[in-house]
Amino acid sequence: MPELRQNVATREWVVIATERAKRPENFVSPEHALTESRPAHVADCPFCPGNEHMTEPPILSIDDGVGWALRIVPNKFPALSSNAGVERSFCGIERRMAGFGFHEVLVESRQHNTTTALLSDLEVVRLLFAFRKRGKALAEDSRLMMVIYFKNHGPSAGTSLAHPHCQLIGVPVVPHTVRARLQDALAYFDEHGSCAFCDMWRQELEAGARVIVAGKHCLSFIPFAALSPFHIWIVPTRHMPLFTQATNAEIEDLAEVLRVTLAKLYHGLRDPDFNFAIRNAPTHEGTSRSFHWYISIVPKVSKMAGFEVGTGMFINPSLPERSAEFLRNVALPSGGAYAIDGPPRRNGSRS
Amino acid sequence: MPELRQNVATREWVVIATERAKRPENFVSPEHALTESRPAHVADCPFCPGNEHMTEPPILSIDDGVGWALRIVPNKFPALSSNAGVERSFCGIERRMAGFGFHEVLVESRQHNTTTALLSDLEVVRLLFAFRKRGKALAEDSRLMMVIYFKNHGPSAGTSLAHPHCQLIGVPVVPHTVRARLQDALAYFDEHGSCAFCDMWRQELEAGARVIVAGKHCLSFIPFAALSPFHIWIVPTRHMPLFTQATNAEIEDLAEVLRVTLAKLYHGLRDPDFNFAIRNAPTHEGTSRSFHWYISIVPKVSKMAGFEVGTGMFINPSLPERSAEFLRNVALPSGGAYAIDGPPRRNGSRS
Numbered sequence: 001m002p003e004l005r006q007n008v009a010t011r012e013w014v015v016i017a018t019e020r021a022k023r024p025e026n027f028v029s030p031e032h033a034l035t036e037s038r039p040a041h042v043a044d045c046p047f048c049p050g051n052e053h054m055t056e057p058p059i060l061s062i063d064d065g066v067g068w069a070l071r072i073v074p075n076k077f078p079a080l081s082s083n084a085g086v087e088r089s090f091c092g093i094e095r096r097m098a099g100f101g102f103h104e105v106l107v108e109s110r111q112h113n114t115t116t117a118l119l120s121d122l123e124v125v126r127l128l129f130a131f132r133k134r135g136k137a138l139a140e141d142s143r144l145m146m147v148i149y150f151k152n153h154g155p156s157a158g159t160s161l162a163h164p165h166c167q168l169i170g171v172p173v174v175p176h177t178v179r180a181r182l183q184d185a186l187a188y189f190d191e192h193g194s195c196a197f198c199d200m201w202r203q204e205l206e207a208g209a210r211v212i213v214a215g216k217h218c219l220s221f222i223p224f225a226a227l228s229p230f231h232i233w234i235v236p237t238r239h240m241p242l243f244t245q246a247t248n249a250e251i252e253d254l255a256e257v258l259r260v261t262l263a264k265l266y267h268g269l270r271d272p273d274f275n276f277a278i279r280n281a282p283t284h285e286g287t288s289r290s291f292h293w294y295i296s297i298v299p300k301v302s303k304m305a306g307f308e309v310g311t312g313m314f315i316n317p318s319l320p321e322r323s324a325e326f327l328r329n330v331a332l333p334s335g336g337a338y339a340i341d342g343p344p345r346r347n348g349s350r351s
Numbered sequence: 352m353p354e355l356r357q358n359v360a361t362r363e364w365v366v367i368a369t370e371r372a373k374r375p376e377n378f379v380s381p382e383h384a385l386t387e388s389r390p391a392h393v394a395d396c397p398f399c400p401g402n403e404h405m406t407e408p409p410i411l412s413i414d415d416g417v418g419w420a421l422r423i424v425p426n427k428f429p430a431l432s433s434n435a436g437v438e439r440s441f442c443g444i445e446r447r448m449a450g451f452g453f454h455e456v457l458v459e460s461r462q463h464n465t466t467t468a469l470l471s472d473l474e475v476v477r478l479l480f481a482f483r484k485r486g487k488a489l490a491e492d493s494r495l496m497m498v499i500y501f502k503n504h505g506p507s508a509g510t511s512l513a514h515p516h517c518q519l520i521g522v523p524v525v526p527h528t529v530r531a532r533l534q535d536a537l538a539y540f541d542e543h544g545s546c547a548f549c550d551m552w553r554q555e556l557e558a559g560a561r562v563i564v565a566g567k568h569c570l571s572f573i574p575f576a577a578l579s580p581f582h583i584w585i586v587p588t589r590h591m592p593l594f595t596q597a598t599n600a601e602i603e604d605l606a607e608v609l610r611v612t613l614a615k616l617y618h619g620l621r622d623p624d625f626n627f628a629i630r631n632a633p634t635h636e637g638t639s640r641s642f643h644w645y646i647s648i649v650p651k652v653s654k655m656a657g658f659e660v661g662t663g664m665f666i667n668p669s670l671p672e673r674s675a676e677f678l679r680n681v682a683l684p685s686g687g688a689y690a691i692d693g694p695p696r697r698n699g700s701r702s
Contacts (some may be wrong), residue, residue, distance in 0.1 A: 001432055001434075001435050001449055001450055002429070002430060002431050002432055002435065002449075002450025002452075003447055003448070003449065003450050004447060004448045004449070004450050004523070004524060005445075005446065005447050006446040006447070006524075008444045008446060010527065011527050012526075012527045012528075013524045013526055013527060015430050015431060015450060015452075015522075016450070017428075017430045017450075018450075020428040020429075020430070077368075077371040078353070078371075079353060079366050079368045079371070079658075079666045080353050080366060081352055081353055083352075084352050084353065092550070092554050093359045093550060093551050093554045093555070093575055094356075094554075094558075094575055095356065095357040095359060095575075095576075096354055096355060096356050096357070097354070097355045098352055098353075098354065098355070099352055099353025099354050099355050099366060099367070099368075099369075101353075146662075148658060148661040148662050149661070150656075150657030150658055150660065150661045151657055152656045152657045155654075156654065157654070157656060157657070158654035158655065158656030158657070159656075167657065167658070169658055171366075171662070171664070172355070173355060173357075173364045173664075175363075175364055175662040175663055175664035176361070176362050176363045176364060176531075176663065176664070177363075177662060177663020177664065178662060178663065178664075180527075180531050199443070199444060200444050203443050203444045203445075204444070207445075224444055224445055224446075225446075275655075275656060275657035275660045276657065276660075277657045277658070277660045277661025277662075278661065279661055280661075296660060296661070298660050303506075303507065303508070303509035304509065304626075304655075305501075305503045305508060305509030305510075305626060306501030306502055306503045306508070306509070306518065306626035306627060306628045307430075307499060307501055307518070307520055307628070309501065309626045309627075309628045309647060309649050310499040310500070310501045310628025310629065310630055310631075310647070311497075311499050311522070311526040311528060311529060311628075312526055312527065312528025312529065313522070313524075313526035313527070313528065313529075315430045
């Protein structure tokens with residue numbers, strides 16, 4: 001029998017279409033060139049070493065002794081402009097404002113043929129530290145309402161450049177969906193006296209069936225009401241509304257959990273295209289007791305269709321418990337950047 | 352300068368990324384086999400005549416003297432089941448209910464190599480009458496909260512079968528996004544004393560720049576704050592919350608406007624993949640003065656990326672006014688099923 005499930009934090013209903021559920025193996029990407037099979041350096045790639053003149057001067061650059069190891073540069077074709085104003089003009093149905101904001105690119109590595117899943121823990125820590133540093137600086141600008149951190153991996157996730165990179169965008173409005181989530185989280189808090197996201201990670205850890213990696217300070221799992229196959233959340237275990245509030249220890253742990261989770265997708269599903277985003281609160285909601293930041297990873301292994309367009313509600317043709325078990329069982333190549341032999345508690349299976 | 356725009360009805364902000372805006376011509380689908388270039392009959396297609404045994408017995412079948420001209424059959428792999436219950440079980444974060452509902456397929460034509468854009472007006476009227484008839488019957492079932500009507504055209508829109516078909520789904524919950532839209536429409540009504548959708552079509556008709564086809568009883572346009580390139584709304588000009596409330600005259604007019612709009616996409620963008628959905632109110636909201644049904648058409652000519660995943664907010668790399676002008680200027684093949692020579696007022700250009 002099919003089942004409807006509701007996410008307690010977002011209140012989104014999803015149809016778990018068991019009648020046409022596919023096995024996890026069905027979502028393995030068809031034969032395609034893996035990231036690691038590409039050349040390590042590409043002469044005309046704007047993010048490869050030697051082509052630094054093809055981007056604007058870096059806003060932040062980290063050197064590892066050999067050369068730059070990470071760079072943040074302004075996006076060459078920004079969605080929003082730091083030169084625009086923030087005046088709103090409402091005239092009947094035409095509500096507009098100038099497109100003020102920041103749009104930056106974080107180049108994750110010198111190496112062309114790698115991706116977050118294949119980096120070392122140290123490199124992912126560096127990436128997240130750079131996100132936090134830049135996010136803190138942007139939050140100083142009172143014209144911005146929130147900062148979004150995200151990555152597009154692969155063409156169907158919207159990437160035009162193969163060189164490993166993430167992006168940051170600072171926006172001057174609270175997006176409608178974010179506002180709705182804040183309201184729903186507040187309604188949950190009002191009813192239960194606790195944060196929905198805190199309740200969620202605790203109960204997911206307790207249940208175990210949907211856990212992928214249990215870190216010291218965060219939990220990676222497929223939510224009970226996952227919207228699509230292998231839709232993953234990584235939730236910090238300490239309550240905090242903003243990503244920039246994470247401590248060094250929390251970020252170091254998050255880096256490992258994020259890398260292991262992405263490596264399991266990479267090796268288990270053959271380098272699928274995906275998006276990940278840090279779902280953050282608006283910068284002025286730093287003291288909220290009901291909203292909690294988290295990372296959402298969405299592999300592009302199924303299509304949105306007319307039903308989703310007509311309702312905003314998803315049909316998920318996979319069973320979250322079975323997908324999580326599949327990922328837990330993905331063995332990662334050992335040695336070097338791949339070592340993940342954590343303590344037994346890192347295995348979500350508790351039976 | 353980029354611009355932020357807000358839809359007054361849905362309150363969604365969108366970034367109109369003028370800095371990297373593409374011209375309408377850039378969204379023309381690359382060379383691919385057009386629908387009309389496929390064979391007219393396919394031996395193993397479950398929706399082609401002669402293969403009626405491959406589907407369940409029809410719920411509705413319309414004969415045109417030659418044979419069946421349209422059929423509604425139960426979906427062979429339904430997302431929801433009419434045999435399930437509607438009991439909710441809430442246990443901590445695990446909120447679930449049995450997957451009760453209806454999932455039906457409407458086969459639009461005997462002919463394999465056609466699509467709504469290529470049908471005659473009479474055939475589209477028949478399709479919408481069938482939707483309405485079946486929608487009314489489903490609404491009698493008090494276990495259902497709403498009925499969704501939609502079409503997936505092409506692989507990237509989620510179709511697995513090429514034979515022209517639409518779908519109906521009856522769901523036992525009000526999807527979260529629908530609830531949010533009802534609330535926002537009510538807030539608009541509270542502030543303005545009028546329906547946001549009524550205000551929108553009137554002002555869009557008056558402005559003219561974003562109009563595609565102006566019918567007698569509905570308006571086809573690219574909304575001021577369109578979320579993606581060639582995102583189209585068709586709004587009935589009479590206030591009504593539910594699609595099933597449309598009169599025969601309204602449906603006949605809608606059929607022509609829908610067909611002409613889809614034909615302009617077909618000929619202008621070379622048969623792009625797309626979804627359309629009737630965005631409907633829950634069945635028990637039939638007397639709402641603030642919510643208004645409409646058709647949303649979403650051509651799959653750009654990708655959702657991490658920014659959208661992280662915020663629910665879209666970046667639209669096209670200018671609605673320019674896209675609408677492009678579609679208005681698409682000439683349709685004359686004669687037979689393609690004739691659309693309406694009165695001059697059907698042309699949205701008013702300058």
